[in-house]
Amino acid sequence: xxxxxxxxxxxxxxxxxxxxxxxxxxxxxxxxxxxxxxxxxxxxxxxxxxxxxxxxxxxxxxxxxxxxxxxxxxxxxxxxxxxxxxxxxxxxxxxxxxxxxxxxxxxxxxxxxxxxxxxxxxxxxxxxxxxxxxxxxxxxxxxxxxxxxxxxxxxxxxxxxxxxxxxxxxxxxxxxxxxxxxxxxxxxxxxxxxxxxxxxxxxxxxxxxxxxxxxxxxxxxxxxxxxxx
Amino acid sequence: xxxxxxxxxxxxxxxxxxxxxxxxxxxxxxxxxxxxxxxxxxxxxxxxxxxxxxxxxxxxxxxxxxxxxxxxxxxxxx
Numbered sequence: 540x541x542x543x544x545x546x547x548x549x550x551x552x553x554x555x556x557x558x559x560x561x562x563x564x565x566x567x568x569x570x571x572x573x574x575x576x577x578x579x580x581x582x583x584x585x586x587x588x589x590x591x592x593x594x595x596x597x598x599x600x601x602x603x604x605x606x607x608x609x610x611x612x613x614x615x616x617x618x619x620x621x622x623x624x625x626x627x628x629x630x631x632x633x634x635x636x637x638x639x640x641x642x643x644x645x646x647x648x649x650x651x652x653x654x655x656x657x658x659x660x661x662x663x664x665x666x667x668x669x670x671x672x673x674x675x676x677x678x679x680x681x682x683x684x685x686x687x688x689x690x691x692x693x694x695x696x697x698x699x700x701x702x703x704x705x706x707x708x709x710x711x712x713x714x715x716x717x718x719x720x721x722x723x724x725x726x727x728x729x730x731x732x733x734x735x736x737x738x739x740x741x742x743x744x745x746x747x748x749x750x751x752x753x754x755x756x757x758x759x760x761x762x763x764x765x766x767x768x
Numbered sequence: 769x770x771x772x773x774x775x776x777x778x779x780x781x782x783x784x785x786x787x788x789x790x791x792x793x794x795x796x797x798x799x800x801x802x803x804x805x806x807x808x809x810x811x812x813x814x815x816x817x818x819x820x821x822x823x824x825x826x827x828x829x830x831x832x833x834x835x836x837x838x839x840x841x842x843x844x845x846x
Contacts, residue, residue, distance in 0.1 A: 644838060645785060691837070
């Protein structure tokens with residue numbers, strides 16, 4: 540089977556970039572690390588914005604990273620229907636960039652949470668969750684201080700009505716509205732989640748559920764590479 | 769030209785930092801009912817047309833200094 544190329548963006552302060560690349564490689568992709576100062580993306584089937592503390596998380600998490608040169612290329616890629624996955628800090632960057640709705644606020648507890656949490660699959664029919672079953676509980680670690688998803692009343696109702704809430708925490712670790720752990724854009728090609736699938740891909744890590752998410756992305760990227768959008 | 773931008777969490781937005789500050793102040797014996805924590809950005813601008821500066825400051829707030837979904841801002845030019 541062909542190994543689709545997937546870009547993993549590296550911002551100054553990213554620290555899960557190599558873990559994401561390693562996980563994608565293990566799942567049959569050919570990851571390419573792309574430095575934030577690049578103005579073009581290589582020919583890829585998908586883009587991953589990894590976890591970490593881009594630009595030191597100054598001002599607000601993701602607020603400065605969204606203006607990195609590479610983000611213009613990611614915006615164009617997404618606008619053309621390209622698949623973009625944001626994990627943790629990557630999710631924050633996507634929200635700040637307006638590629639995903641809503642915002643991520645400091646955890647309600649004000650504590651940094653670092654533990655495995657179960658999240659229920661609400662949408663198993665997206666390109667990022669195709670290997671999952673509906674209502675399946677995925678165990679993946681969270682590790683963040685600002686993962687409290689916020690949408691105002693109107694936006695929240697819209698997300699519910701459009702089926703844009705992809706994963707919900709079974710045990711809310713951060714105070715997110717509606718127990719939201721992952722959202723997808725209306726077009727279905729941009730997905731963000733706070734749990735770390737790349738840290739749940741091997742029994743040694745305590746769970747392999749993250750492989751279902753990243754594996755879905757690899758499947759979709761492979762199809763895209765065979766038949767470009 | 770100097771400008772100060774005040775960024776606040778919008779009313780109704782959960783502000784755990786403010787809650788922690790309020791509870792600490794109460795522990796110190798102060799009768800504080802609510803505290804909200806925002807951010808101050810002091811800027812030094814190149815001298816120019818004040819009206820244009822005001823318009824640019826608003827763009828700075830909308831694009832970077834505040835997240836309009838969750839924060840309000842107030843600009844003072846001095």
